[in-house]
Amino acid sequence: MPEIQKFEKEIGGEKLIIEIGQLAKQTNGSCTVRYGDTVILATVVASENIREDIDYFPLSVEYEERLYAAGKIKGSRFIKREGRPSDTAIITARLVDRAIRPLFDQRIRNDIQVILTTLSFDHKNSGTLISLIAASVALTISDIPWAGPITGVRIGRINGEWILNPTYEARAKSDIDLIVAGTRDRVIMLEMAGNEIKEEVLLKAIEFGQKHIGKIINFIKEVEAKVGKPKNLVLLEGGKKLEADEKETALAKKEEIKKRVQKFLDKNLEKTLFLKEIKTKADRLDKIKELEQNLEEELKKEEIGKEKKKGAFEMFQKLIKEKISKIILEKEKRVDGRKLEEIRPLSSQVGLLPCTHGSALFSRGETQILSVLTLGGPGEEQLIETVEEESKKSYMHHYNFPPFAVGEVAPIRGVGRREIGHGVLAEKALIPVLPPKEEFPYTIRVVSEVLESNGSSSMASVSGSSLALMDGGVPIKKAVAGIAMGLASEEDESGEIQKYKILTDIQDLEDGPGGMDFKAAGTYDGITAIQMDTKTHGLTLEIIKNTFEKALKARLEIIEAMNKTISAPRKELSPYAPRVTVFHIDPEKIRDVIGPGGKIINEIISKTGVAIDIENDGMVAITSTSQKALEKAVDWIKDLTREAKVGETFQGKVTRILDFGAFVEIFPGQEGLVHISELDHRHINNVKDVVQIGDIVPVKVIKIDEQGRVNLSMKALKSAPTHYQGYSREFSKKPGQKNFPQHRY
Incomplete structure (x- = not known):
């Protein structure tokens, strides 16, 4: 062992x-x-x-x-x-x-x-x-x-x-x-x-x-x-144990093929690919196919064997990006004619989709993102259950990358790891500018649909999400934008970078050997998210510092362009978005709202059509697309949890009559007693002479005892008689007996 x-x-x-x-x-x-x-x-x-x-x-x-x-x-x-x-x-x-x-x-x-x-x-x-x-x-x-x-x-x-x-x-x-x-x-x-x-x-x-x-x-x-x-x-x-002479022969063959392909690319690549009239990724791919065909013709003329020819085409794909990086390093030329710090053309729109809660279309060159906002109530938060946490998530960003975005055909299956990763990255970028839950109690979901992709769709989805949130009236603090930075570099045998150029807003052919993908998102005032990986043996602090500086400049430029489309959140939510009302009740009253077996809360939901969420601390959130239903549910719950106060007046309903007084419901779940002596200023012998079950009567709270029992009065809301006034009352009488008025002097 x-x-x-x-x-x-x-x-x-x-x-x-x-x-x-x-x-x-x-x-x-x-x-x-x-x-x-x-x-x-x-x-x-x-x-x-x-x-x-x-x-x-x-x-x-x-x-x-x-x-x-x-x-x-x-x-x-x-x-x-x-x-x-x-x-x-x-x-x-x-x-x-x-x-x-x-x-x-x-x-x-x-x-x-x-x-x-x-x-x-x-x-x-x-x-x-x-x-x-x-x-x-x-x-x-x-x-x-x-x-x-x-x-x-x-x-x-x-x-x-x-x-x-x-x-x-x-x-x-x-x-x-x-x-x-x-x-x-x-x-x-x-x-x-x-x-x-x-x-x-x-x-x-x-x-x-x-x-x-x-x-x-x-x-x-x-x-x-x-x-x-x-x-x-x-x-x-190649998984095979080679003898020294075999290894030497194999390396010599590979080096010979490499030299042939390099010579061909040195002669033809720049004049074929680095042309201003070649504007799109598709055009560049066509030119690369043209180069490949030309290489094949040259190899035919030289009567190169089948095995070497196969090796040449494999080497071609690898060396083409190396050559592009070399041209960037030596001549500061990019395949689309841009300067090293230049961003591709930007455009954006908001409010494209009429029935959604917010929408935006953001384009940077041939990368195009449609971001769509949906608002929901607090009960629609995502429940997270992992080894490390059990929590609720009220903001979600989901990123979809269909095959047509790059002009390909592929089966559409479940969400891939890349899509989840890009979605979470954009989510991190927006979280710092979202309003606190106390101010905006909605569950927020933004979906970014990648409609075209040619370089950093994840950072474009940050910009698209920011625009969609503003379009939907979510009170975010500031606009957020993202940019992807690249690198062309040369390393020595030890892996040290000897020469480099930083590229702003990288696209298709600019991620070759010696490169990096440095995504940075943030506001005017600072960075909110970064994700960096590299194809080198590591970046120095100097390279990172220079990348930060150029990324900041690009980010501010993108935010300025976005602000021309929409610079602040709309004042009103979409008419299709639900409305949420939040208020607090005494936690001891939660059981009164829920009722035995959920009877009361289910009745409220069924009769109003709202969604109700109640937290243990007494926070109640009611969600509905109907303002009338929302108000009805709010009033219902407030009545259920309301506590009467001395001096308050109500129009109450008589629910029970006893010899000593009448019980009056002043709001749902709360009754008070009107003692017989509080029915009227005159003397009453029989409660039913004044009120009947079902009567709606005005009452005033005159006392709440230590046990929470509410004492009500009807006579407190009636004018008391003076010595100028007389009034009659009916005495209990036998049939045929006359009543005589009493007078006060």
Whole structure:
């Protein structure tokens, strides 16, 4: 049995514990990582079979939530097993993927799978960051070629003080939630949500994070030195063990093919593709096909063999983006003729769809987004049940990417991981400008339909959502816009970037080797969301700083264009949107509204057609598209929960008559007694001589005793007789007896 090895280091006030050799030993690499009492199992496995039918590196990352980790059983009565991954699980898997992918050799064609499983959750430390560290450790000690280790840290800020790896409680108080992944001096991945954070503040946060990243990197290297396996370089050779002479021959053939294709592209690419008259992605693809045909003709003339020809076409697809990046670097030319900092043409409209609660169409070049707003009552909030949280979500952004958006035919299945990731990113970007629930108690759903895509549809959906919210009358604080920044760069053999150019608003052919996808969203006053990944071995702080500066300029330009369409939320909601009224009742009165077995509340709902939501603290929210029904339901509930006060007057209904007085219902559920002495100023012998059951009579509250019993008076609302006035009263009499008036002198 392999020896179990345990390594410990204190990071951010908690012990980081790595354990190897106990679990999942049939993998290429595995470990458990514990931070606090949250434990993640990371496993990495490389398939023995090469996939010869693909031209990409087949990596998959899965994050498996186990409810037992938090001592939970699924809430559904019928299904207790964990189901499809939650949005949180998908976001975590994507985050880890973006951090580790750039450090793999992209020549690998064996499937590599990283699985991260939550074994224990302490309700303080999120599994996301621990999963990133665990994946790095498992890959570092495995025999799979990988240029790590890397690691990540989470950074918060409370009252101006930086917090390393804040707990859930601290994150709730923080104005920034930033995850930085990378090496000691380079950043590979960023994920951030914040409350309008300035660029210079973010740079300080990244610097703070990198200081601690170095400590964790050293720790992982110590682990590698003791338990790391030699790397299996066969994976880099097409899955076959080649002898030295075979390897040399294969490399020579590949180099020969590469030189032929490079020579062809050097001669033809710029004059064919970099033309001002080529305006669209489709035109560029046609030109690339034309180049491919020309290459085929050249190879025919030179009588190149079938195998070399196949290699040439594979090399063509790879080298074309390399060549485009080189032209950007050397000549600052872009395929569509734009300058490096130039944004494609912008346009926007609002109010396109007549029956929706708000709508907007936002276009940037050939990227077009239709964002549609729907408002609902508080009862339509989304219930979240994961290992890490059970909560309600009142704002949702959903992103749809149909195949026609890129002119393709494909089966339409369930929502993909990319769609969920882009939806959550845009959601983060808008949250800081949404009104508080107390001011706007609606459930808000925005759907962004990608109708055309050629570069950063996720950031276009941020702008589209902002416009749709304003069109729908949601009182957001400010407009929010997003932009995607790119990079053309050259790295030396060690992975250091020697030369680079930053691109604003990247599109189709501008994401080649040495590139990045740096998405930044925010308002005029600061950044609200960032997502960055790269195809380099990491970015320096200088590159990030320059990217921030150019992204800010672009963001402000987009917001100015959006403001020309709509610069503030509409004053009124759509006539098709429901109206919500919120008020509070005494929590002790909730049972009076609900009634036995829900009888009363169901009666209100059935007779008015409204939706009613009652919180334990006594907050009542009533939702309806009919103002009349809304008012009726509000009055009904207020009457049910109302408390009478001394001095108030009512038109009440007589419900019971006893010898000593009459009971009068002054509002639903509340009766009071009119004592016989309070019926009139005159002496009354028989209550029924004055009132009958069902009579509507004016009454005044004259007393509420310690037990809450209400005493009413009718005579208090009648004028008292004076000595000038006489009045008669009927005495109880026998048949035929006359009544005589009494007089006061």
